Amino acid sequence: IGEEPKTINPITATDAYARSVHNYVMDSLLTRNPSTYGWDPGIAESYEVSKDGLQFTFKIRKNGFFHDDQPVTAADVKFSFDTIFDDRFSLFHMRPYFENIEKAELVDADTVRFVAKKKYFGNFDVLAQLTIVPKHIYEKMDENNKLNKTVIGTGPYFLERYDKGQLIVLKKN
Numbered sequence: 001i002g003e004e005p006k007t008i009n010p011i012t013a014t015d016a017y018a019r020s021v022h023n024y025v026m027d028s029l030l031t032r033n034p035s036t037y038g039w040d041p042g043i044a045e046s047y048e049v050s051k052d053g054l055q056f057t058f059k060i061r062k063n064g065f066f067h068d069d070q071p072v073t074a075a076d077v078k079f080s081f082d083t084i085f086d087d088r089f090s091l092f093h094m095r096p097y098f099e100n101i102e103k104a105e106l107v108d109a110d111t112v113r114f115v116a117k118k119k120y121f122g123n124f125d126v127l128a129q130l131t132i133v134p135k136h137i138y139e140k141m142d143e144n145n146k147l148n149k150t151v152i153g154t155g156p157y158f159l160e161r162y163d164k165g166q167l168i169v170l171k172k173n
Contacts, residue, residue: 004165008151010133011089022131024170025067026153029058029077030128043072043132043154053119056127060110066134067158067173074112078104079135081114097126 005018010026013019030039030047039047044058064072081104084094102117116123137152149162157170 001168008149008159008162008168009138010131010151010153011083011091011138014093021151021159021168021170022153023155024157025151025155025159026131026133027155028129028131032129039128042128043077047128049124053123054116056114056116056124057107058112058114058127060112062110064154066137066154067152068134068137070134070136072132072134072154073109074106075109076135077112077130077132078106079139080130080132083133083138101127 001017001020003015003017005013005015005021007013008018008021010018010022013022027042029042029044031042032038033040041061043060043064045061046059048057049055050057058074058077060072060074060077062071066072066076081098081101083089084091084098100117100120100123102115105113105115107113114127132154134152137150149164151159156173158173159168160171161167161169
């Protein structure tokens with residue numbers, strides 16, 4: 001990468017250099033198919049949009065696991081969304097993208113529903129691209145500064161080593 005990221009923490013990182021690491025380590029609810037430009041399963045195996053276009057329900061894959069072998073749940077998805085509006089995490093730069101989304105609701109352990117404030121063509125796309133982080137790791141972020149050099153996701157690679165100022169090593173998952 002062109003420069004060392006200030007942090008690789010997927011919640012607080014704001015630069016393109018950290019994003020280039022996250023692209024290999026993190027997953028979103030859905031992935032954009034480069035051939036069709038449609039949406040393929042990611043963390044979510046399926047989704048449903050209400051007829052009025054104000055509710056978006058995602059069913060989370062049962063075989064999805066974070067790099068620390070903990071299962072991905074709807075609670076992780078809700079937490080990932082809620083961090084955007086939690087002042088502890090200072091994600092003010094992300095809020096404009098999600099400003100039309102009122103809330104995330106847990107339907108059950110494997111299902112999360114997002115409710116929009118108003119109908120807007122970009123609501124679904126922004127939710128589909130929501131990066132999912134493990135709640136069990138990042139909810140304690142303010143208690144543990146070492147998370148600035150930690151990234152735990154579900155992607156095709158995991159962070160094997162990070163020597164600040166020297167190297168970042170990703171290993172195939």
